[in-house]
Amino acid sequence: MKLCRFLTTAGDPSFGLIHDDSVVELSDRFARLSELFEVDDLKALIAGLNLKGQRHFHVRDVKLLAPIDRQEVWAAGVTYLRSKTARMDESQFGAVAYDRVYDAPRPELFFKSLPDKVVGPHDAIGIRADAQWSVPEPELALVLNSRGDVVGYTIGNDMSSRDIEGENLLYLPQAKVYRRSCALGPCVVVGASEADARVWEIHMTIERKGAVVFKGKTTPGQIKRSFTELAQYLFRSQEFQRGAVLLTGAGIVPPDDFTLRADDCVHIEISGIGRLDNPVTVV
Secondary structure (H helix, E strand, C coil): CEEEEEECCCCCEEEEEEECCEEEECCCCCCCHHHHCCCCCHHHHHHCCCHHHCCEEEHHHCEEECCCCCCEEEEEECCCHHHHHHHHHHCCCCHHHHHHHHHCCCCEEEEEECHHHCECCCCCEEECCCCCCEECCEEEEEEECCCCCEEEEEEEEECEEHHHHHHCHHHHHHHHCCCCCEEEEEEEECCCCHHHHHCCCEEEEEEECCEEEEEEEECHHHCCCCHHHHHHHHCCCCCCCCCEEEECCCCCCCCCCCCCCCCCEEEEEECCCEEEEEEEEEC
C-alpha cells in the first residue's frame, strides 16, 4: 500500500492512498499523514476503509509532494562498505574515523532537514555554490512513528558536498544541511517488512542534456545494521512526538571525478516503492 501527499488542481494540499491510477483522499478522516503513522495496525485500517466513499483524483491530475508533514529527517552514515571506502578516500584528516564507525557498536547519525525544507518529486535539488564536488546519495528512508516503529519506507536523496566534508569532519553540517539538500518521495510504502525491503533494488541514473552520465545500483541488503537497530539508536535519549524519517545510508557512489552540474536530472528508483525524479539547481 502506498500513501502520498499531493496538491489538487485547486492547489489544496491533501494526502491519500495511491490505488491503481487514482489517489484516494484520506484527509477527511485524519488531520495529517503523520497521524496515520501512529495507528497500531495501519495496514488493517487502510484495508478496512470504504474507498468508494472517498474522493478520487487521477494521478496525472495531482502534484505529488514530499510524503512528510511534521517529522524531522535524520540520516545514518557509513552503513554500506562502499560508503565507508568513499568517505575514507575523500577525507584529508578523518579517514580513521570513518573506518572505526563502520565497525563500532554506535552508528553515525546526523540531523538532515526540517520537514518544511524537504524537496518533493520533480522539484529542484540543490548543489552549494561554494562547493566543487557535489553528489546525490540515493537511500532507502525509514518512516518512523513516535514510538520508533518502522511503519513504512520511502525514497530519499541525501545531497552531499564531498569536498567540504572531506576538508574537515567538523564541516559535515555544511556539507549535508543546506537549502534543497534533502528530497523524499514519491510515496510511503506501508505493510512491507524489513526482509521485504532488503531485497529491493536501488537504481540511480543521472542525466545531463538528455544523455546518461552515470548509472549505478545497489540493494538495502548490503546495509550492515538492521533497521530496528538504526531506529533504536536514533530514539536513544531523544523524543520525536511526531515521528521521524531516517535515511539509511548510500551504497551508490559516483566516481571521484564526477560532480553534479546545474540542470542535471537525478532519477532514483527503488523497486517496491517507485521513482523519485529531481532536476538540479545551484543554491
